[in-house]
Structures are given as structure tokens and as C-alpha cells.
Amino acid sequence: MIINRKKKSDVLPSEITSHSSYLNRRQFLGQTAALSIAAAALPAQAIQTHESTRKQRPEWLAKQVAAAKETKWGKGESLTPYSNVTQYNNFYEFGTGKDDPYKYASKFKTDPWMVEIDGECEVKGKFTLEDILSQVDLEERIYRLRCVEAWSMVIPWIGFELSALLKRFKPLSSAKYVEFTTLHDPKQMPGQRSVFSTIDWPYVEGLRMDEAMNPLTLMAVGLYGEVLPNQNGAPFRLVVPWKYGFKSIKSIVKIRFVEEMPKTTWAELAPSEYGFYANVNPEVDHPRWSQARERRLPSGLFKPNRIETQMFNGYEEEVAAMYSGMNLRKFY
Ligand SMILES: Nc1nc2c(c(=O)[nH]1)N[C@H]1C(S)=C(S)[C@@H](COP(=O)(O)O)O[C@H]1N2
Numbered sequence: 001m002i003i004n005r006k007k008k009s010d011v012l013p014s015e016i017t018s019h020s021s022y023l024n025r026r027q028f029l030g031q032t033a034a035l036s037i038a039a040a041a042l043p044a045q046a047i048q049t050h051e052s053t054r055k056q057r058p059e060w061l062a063k064q065v066a067a068a069k070e071t072k073w074g075k076g077e078s079l080t081p082y083s084n085v086t087q088y089n090n091f092y093e094f095g096t097g098k099d100d101p102y103k104y105a106s107k108f109k110t111d112p113w114m115v116e117i118d119g120e121c122e123v124k125g126k127f128t129l130e131d132i133l134s135q136v137d138l139e140e141r142i143y144r145l146r147c148v149e150a151w152s153m154v155i156p157w158i159g160f161e162l163s164a165l166l167k168r169f170k171p172l173s174s175a176k177y178v179e180f181t182t183l184h185d186p187k188q189m190p191g192q193r194s195v196f197s198t199i200d201w202p203y204v205e206g207l208r209m210d211e212a213m214n215p216l217t218l219m220a221v222g223l224y225g226e227v228l229p230n231q232n233g234a235p236f237r238l239v240v241p242w243k244y245g246f247k248s249i250k251s252i253v254k255i256r257f258v259e260e261m262p263k264t265t266w267a268e269l270a271p272s273e274y275g276f277y278a279n280v281n282p283e284v285d286h287p288r289w290s291q292a293r294e295r296r297l298p299s300g301l302f303k304p305n306r307i308e309t310q311m312f313n314g315y316e317e318e319v320a321a322m323y324s325g326m327n328l329r330k331f332y
């Protein structure tokens, strides 16, 4: 059956299903921290997705995620169904196919997890994820995610403001950028063993200091009310909603304060196609395709769900001031 979305406010049946089952689930979580019971409110397919990883998730994390506070962010926005969010991924460490991360990351070990802090800051060292999360409050934020490949999703993340974490390490005035590094573990990550991979592992991303400290910038540890599935970057990933998705680096093990602009994975690999800034911008096309529009998932042959891409992915009010006077064609 072909369903045309006539108005922006028209909600698709698939969205209603996913949203309501999620809301039911939220109420559940509010009433009890017993995750095994809460899981009963998830659709069968979702339970399957989680079965392989749930066992290894620490109880303290599951509890903290379940207690995250709701916020105004993205209220009323139609969520991309859980099945798309967790089975249509980019996580090249587990393969380049969109369903590779879902298929190959289920046994990925995310506990214990250490994060190393280094560079231009007073407080350095290795911290456990538990230590890092003991000093922040988790909240839910519904953000749009716009991939540079011109598809997008709306995801209810659970996380905290990156600025809250960075302040703890007392960055020096010489810290102009923040560099993030993903785990390098070819034994666990088949994409890092692949002889066809052109990526120089580990995956590295970076932000300018003011971007890192912007209140929109989130560190996520969960989505859809529960602990982050491995394929989405467990246990700890960046979410920068006004930038193309590749900036939102997954499974972070190192955060470094640096003076110089970090050499980031995609900008190093294809500098004419991917810039350091990577702000979502409908007016600056990728050399091989237009960025004026995007495919909002769920999207199919008969219902492509193509929408117009917004400047800064619709977060202009929150972030435009950081780029005033900057030529965004030059600094793409
Ligand atoms: N380490 C790492 N982080 C990564 C990627 C990757 O391949 N490796 N892909 C990026 C891209 S291109 C996108 S669009 C988002 C996708 O996030 P999601 O799979 O949770 O939707 O993750 C980003 N973070």
C-alpha cells in the first residue's frame, strides 16, 4: 500500500507503532527499574536485537540510563523506528554494509571500558566509564541525525552534555580543539582486519573547543530508553546533531585536548569530499551528490520520504553564532 505523507504533521503508521511502544516502555521504566520486565513492552524484533548484548551490560549503567530525565529537545518529532536506528548503521569497524554492524557487533565487549584523557589539560589519566558517569546527570534528547550520504533519522538519545565532562579535566587555554579516538581492536572489529579497508585505523574525530562546549553537543550512552546497542557505538559515543553523522564518533576510548586541528579520519582520507567542520549545509553539495534534500528513514521505494535538508540540520538558532564571518563553502 502506498501511503503519501500530505502534511509534515501527518504521522506514518510505522512511526505511530514505534513511538507508542516506546512511550509505553518509558512509562514502564518510570515505574520499575526491573529491565527484564520492561523489555516485555518492546516489540519482539527489538528484544531479539538486544538479547545478544544485554547479558554483558552492567546493571548500574542500565539503571542510570533508565532513570534519565525527559527534556524539551525534539518533543513532538516523529521518531525513526527502533529497527531502522539499530539495523541501518555506519560503523566501518564492523563492515561497510548498513546491516554489518547489527550482524557483527553483538559480541563486542563494552564492559569494563576505559577512557584516556590526555593533552592540554590539568587532569589527565585513565578513567572507567563508571567513574565518568558518576559525575553527570543523564537526560533524554531527541535529535535529528543527518548522514553525509543524504539519509537521516530522528533518534531519542540518552546522554549528557560533553561540556560537563570536559570541564572536569580543566582544559588549559592552549586547548583549541578536542580529539576523539575509537577503540582499535582488530580481534573484535572485523573491519579493522579487512585488507580492503582504506581507513587508517583507529577512527579519529575532532571538534573545535567552542563546538565541544556547545550545550547541544552530547555524549550518548543510550537510546530508546536503554543502554546503547553495540552497533550504535556502545558504550560511549559522541552526538553532534548539526554536523554530518561521521563527526559523531562511536565507542570512544580516548579524548585529547590539542592546540592544532586534529587529523580526522574522513577529512584525511578524502579531503575534497569531507571537511573538518562538516556542518550540515543544503547549499554546499558533496562533489558527487546534492545535499539539498535527504531521505528520512523509514524510507522505501514507494515512499522515499524525501525532505529538504535544513541549514545546520535545523539547529541554526543554537549554533550559527559560532560560525559568523566564516566562509562555510571554504570551511566545509
Ligand atoms: N568509530 C566510528 N564512528 C562512526 C562511524 C564509523 O564508521 N566508525 N560512522 C559515522 C557515520 S558516517 C554515521 S552516519 C554515524 C551513524 O550512527 P548510527 O549508526 O548510530 O546511526 O556514526 C558515525 N560514527
Ligand SMILES: [Mo]
Residues within 6 Å of the ligand: 090, 146, 147, 148, 149, 244, 245, 246
Ligand atoms: Mo554518515
